[in-house]
Amino acid sequence: MPIFDQGYQHWHGTLTGHTWRWLAIAHQGVRTQWQKKATKRVLVVAMFPALVLALLLAGWGLFEQQSALLEPFLFLIQGLPAELKAGPRSFRVPIWTILFNNFLYIEVIFSMLLVLIVGPDLISQDLRFNALPLYLSRPVRRVDYFLGKLGVIAVYLAAVTIVPIVLAYGAGVCFSLDYHVLEQTIWVLLGSVAYGVILVVSAGTLMLAFSSLSKNTRLVGGLWLGVWFIGNIAAGVLAGMVRADWCPLVSYVENLGRIREVLLDTKSAWEPIARIFPSRRFAENAYSSEFPWQWSAAVLAVLFGISICILSLRIRSLDRLR
Amino acid sequence: MHLEPTDQVAGPSQVTPIVELRSVSKWYGNVIGLNNLTIRVPAGVTGLLGPNGAGKSTLLQLATGQLRPSQGVVRVLGHAPWNNSALNRYLGLCPEQDAFYEWMTGWEFVHTCARLSGLPMADARDATARALEQVRMTDNMGRAIRGYSKGMRQRTKVAQALVHDPLVLFLDEPLSGTDPVARRELMDIIIALGAQGKTVIMSSHVLHEVQGVTANIILLNRGRLVAEGNIQQIRDLIDQHPHRIVLRASDPRALAAKLVRCDDVVGLELGRKDGSILAETHAPDTFYARLAPISLEDGTAIEEVYSDDDNLEAVFKYLVNP
């Protein structure tokens, strides 16, 4: 037939199953947040510590091999203790642990900043424009919605924590040229990745809970800044006034740090370093917090629980009267 | 307070216009709201129609004194409404927007509006009860407005417009969101008000509602006046579109054969689905006058006659998209 019907056409494709629905939501969220200039800028700047980490790991690998490439830096190496210069390989795990720990410590700032940029819009804009009936009247459960939105934060946080870690680890392994490097340092990698996952889940859920509290994106951003800065300031003030062990618990970032140290076991990493550098500076660094890590874990778990409660109250299913 | 008419009504119309605009223009920056509009609205119910952006809201805001015309003169009950709080005692407005004090009950809200209009305390109480009874909100008047459905909010809006017994009532989409029961009741109220001699200007997009309360309309398009007056008379004046008249007879083709000989008949449609015929004519008077004789002739008895486009929908369509 030479003239084709311009009206409504039926569609004969297939619909996918239920499990990947959250991926569509996450994809849409990532695309939307990517369009902000601030997101791109922070991601670029966050790459610098990752580069430094990779360079340091590579440098350490060369140091282990007593490579000739390090000759321009001999003046730095001269000042190091003799024990270190004699057998670098026995210090590999502590050095790697410390490097990864410090990298993650610096990246926390970028992580919090990224969550501040990417997070507030996610649910508060949906509430403002009343998008929830559009989601829920399709085969999308509240769980899928939540996972999709969490996925957006997860993608950006992973880009500044987990991905650089894995890539830097790879660089370190390559430059070590030693069969045993994997079995010795695998726990560093796993610990860092586990920390990344905990960061995503904890910070992501907390930000989503804040985002669901208000239709005003700026207010949500303010709440997040409050948790970040005021927590730190309060911890410092309390430490000055009360000088108790539990003071750092008030700061969200400190809690994350405590968990990180436990996962990477930085305490045992600092011991050999403190031994060969007898100056007191390193001894103090070994113990950044005195309280048991279980308290921090409890604080994070409680925050997670409260966030889930807030989310389930604010994102109401359509099984209601109005 | 007693208002003295300050302007004598001039012009050829014998009916005293209650609301009068003389060469009124209003623009917002560069955007034109009304363009050189001259209208005289008499007592009774008048429908205000037009596509989106035609200037209906601007007209209502000018007439209630919320805006001042950029050019021209606006007179309501002989006085200029701008900055004229004494005049507001005699005007009632039911706006389109939904802006209430949500914590107040319906009764409190209407009572407050009554007091704001200048009614003394005792009168205000009676007037509130009466107005709420008229709109059938007596059962729900003790509940807070935040719990009201759309229809109930709409009825409360109409109540506050009526409570001070105004002489001129401006209604902007008064029936939106109401169910058919409330719609019928409100339409009856409006018809009753018109019959009492009050002036009601009702703006609506739903043409059959307007047609249900009045036969007089004002049609605006792009800020200009397109037509004003009785719907039937306007239809008769539209030359470009011949009147479409449907006739049902026992022998439709014989009837058509007789009609085709008449000069004023410019088109005949046969073979319609229900067996009727459609005649098009530019001279409805001549056409209708000959139907009785034709019907009484042999073989061409006419069983039904009605016009396809004798209504407001057709008038609107022909005038707005010529």
Added chain:
Amino acid sequence: MLFQLQGVTKTYGTVTALRDLSVEVPEGAIGLLGPNGAGKTTMIRTLLGLISIDAGAGQVLGMDIRRRRLDIRQAVGFAPEDECLFPAVVGIEFVAFAGELVGMRPKDAMQRAHEVLDYVGLGEARYRKVETYSTGMKQRLKLAAAIVHDPRLLIVDEPTNGMDPAGRDELLELARDLARNKGMSLLFSSHLLPDVEAVCDHVIVLGAGRLLASGRIQELKQLHKRQYEVRVKADRERFALQLSAAGLAAEPRDDVLIVDLPDGRGPSVFWEAALAAGAQIRYMRPRQSTLEEVFLKALSEQR
């Protein structure tokens, strides 16, 4: 059978939204009427499998509303009444995302979104942000998002809210086209009864959580064959007098006269009276109750 509910009951605290509701509805264009608070929204959500009912059973397109809730939503499209938008997207992304949420693959969703936006009449506007759309455009966008996955049943709730007459006509035309020509079943919930009449063949009336009336519109609107509505131009009283001289009682209502024709007499009496009174008959038809009358009657029977 499009959908059926058997004895469905749903309470929210002290409010009983649906009370032992049983209804069977064939495929086609169905109107859903009812006063505010009758349970229309709750019934629609039940049909979408969004709520868990306290008692009763139901099937939508053959799928059980308790067990296959997600599958139902893949076969049904819903355009809600309230203003709903996905934020910060342009029109085409909106519709494509809506399709992906139902389970379409991203490429399929994009292709289909363009097709559907052509159908609803959003041309170049689809590349603009949805926050800038006028009310009429938002309603069309909602409709497009509801039909992007080619559902077998389309549920629309007050689709012409806030639209001007031209836009309203076009949207109703789209709804009619989908229901009558393209084989999509339609559940049309609206307070504007003439709109429902223009689009639907079948109508169900709810009141206080129960079914008050159900049937084809043409059957519910009884044709009073012996009762005529007549409107004449100019002098109505003279015409009425002529009719009473011929032995017919004429009751004036609005701008027409209601006349009961006794058996054995046909409409020719009107023409004779018109000739004698020198009046033009402009409207003469057997009286048919309007959908509004059917609705109000069903409601009053409930009380």
